[in-house]
Amino acid sequence: MIKNLITIIMLALFCSISLAMTIDGNFDDWAQVPTKIDDDEDMADSSGDIKMIQAVYEEGNLYLRMTVYGTITPAMDETPAGMTNRYYYHWILDTDDNINTGFENSEYEGNPTDVDPIGVDVVVMVGWRDGNPNGVEIYDALTEELMMENFDFASEGDSMEAMVPEDVIGVNEGDTIALSAFQEGASDNWSVDWLEPTTLMFVPMAVKPEGKLAVKWAEIK
Numbered sequence: 303m304i305k306n307l308i309t310i311i312m313l314a315l316f317c318s319i320s321l322a323m324t325i326d327g328n329f330d331d332w333a334q335v336p337t338k339i340d341d342d343e344d345m346a347d348s349s350g351d352i353k354m355i356q357a358v359y360e361e362g363n364l365y366l367r368m369t370v371y372g373t374i375t376p377a378m379d380e381t382p383a384g385m386t387n388r389y390y391y392h393w394i395l396d397t398d399d400n401i402n403t404g405f406e407n408s409e410y411e412g413n414p415t416d417v418d419p420i421g422v423d424v425v426v427m428v429g430w431r432d433g434n435p436n437g438v439e440i441y442d443a444l445t446e447e448l449m450m451e452n453f454d455f456a457s458e459g460d461s462m463e464a465m466v467p468e469d470v471i472g473v474n475e476g477d478t479i480a481l482s483a484f485q486e487g488a489s490d491n492w493s494v495d496w497l498e499p500t501t502l503m504f505v506p507m508a509v510k511p512e513g514k515l516a517v518k519w520a521e522i523k
């Protein structure tokens with residue numbers, strides 16, 4: 303009996319599957335990603351109003367998701383009335399998890415951001431203007447030196463997902479980063495949406511297939 307139990311526990315552990323993140327505009331692959339930041343509906347333009355971001359590490363890449371209250375990459379005729387079709391979505395990465403290096407985001411262009419600050423080293427940006435991409439860039443937060451252009455990203459409905467190679471941003475498996483996001487768009491006189499930060503460890507996330515353990519327990523009764 304004890305031996306059976308141990309076998310079952312070992313099976314449950316080894317049956318864990320990886321996430322298999324894919325940049326395809328389908329967001330089912332994010333369902334079990336635990337690293338998440340929620341944000342209020344607090345902007346005049348729902349398309350540039352960040353609702354949530356997620357992040358996960360898998361096989362040498364950092365995967366990032368952003369969701370807004372409206373349509374994340376609207377066509378011209380989807381622009382909310384009175385707003386401007388020009389959005390700059392930024393995931394901000396504190397790649398050494400050190401507030402004393404990089405750009406400290408307690409203040410931005412002379413205005414307080416009212417979020418817990420991080421020391422932003424790397425910015426991952428997707429710009430969107432007049433219904434088309436307008437700058438898909440990874441750059442150094444302090445020097446604005448370009449680190450990568452046209453990384454993989456896809457958007458659909460209210461969400462966008464992107465893939466960032468770990469070697470581009472100088473992070474290795476096992477490292478911990480802090481991250482957050484902001485959107486600065488032309489609507490409502492260039493108002494900015496800021497998020498609180500969270501941390502992410504660069505380790506592969508294993509997901510237990512749902513119900514697997516329960517089935518095995520049922521079998522030994």
Ligand SMILES: [Ca+2]
Pocket residue numbers: 323324325326327328329330331463
């Ligand atoms: Ca996907």
Ligand SMILES: [Ca+2]
Pocket residue numbers: 341342343344345351352353495
């Ligand atoms: Ca918001």
Ligand SMILES: [Ca+2]
Pocket residue numbers: 396397398399400401402403404420421422423
């Ligand atoms: Ca830093």
